[in-house]
Amino acid sequence: MFDPLLTAAQPIPVHAILALVAMVLGALQFALPKGTGLHRLLGRGWIGAMLIVALTSFFIYDYRWVGRFGPIHLLSVLTLWGVGEGLYHARKGNIAKHKSNMVQVYCFALILAGAFTLTPGRVMHQVVFGAS
Secondary structure (H helix, E strand, C coil): CCHHHHCCCCCHHHHHHHHHHHHHHHHHHHHCCCCCHHHHHHHHHHHHHHHHHHHHHCCCCCCCCECCECHHHHHHHHHHHHHHHHHHHHHHCCHHHHHHHHHHHHHHHHHHHHHHCCCCCCHHHHHHHCCC
16 A cells, blocks of 8 residues: 555655654644643644655655746745744744644645645555556
8 A cells, every 4th residue: 555655766755754744743733732842842843844844845856847846846945934934933922823824834735735646646646546
């Protein structure tokens, strides 16, 4: 089942596995109480996973628009910006803006981008639906 992912060229396995970790950590963040030590600990893990997911995407060249870069790379830049801005707002005590940034990053960088990984011919399509 996971063979297409585990045998894919790097950084695809690291990218996809950490994206799945970030999805789980983010879902826990939504469900658990905010402002606790656990929230901060899981948040640090989520931020670390998201940073690696965004950075590794720059070495995945499935859809190209300009040179090696495609639309997903623009989303990666926005992800880096959104995570940084959300962290900044948390540290400044603007919790409403922090929450807004982090929810947007979760929805766009994980849910929306994750949906695109299910298109035929992509590794995650093979993992979820079998051979393409």
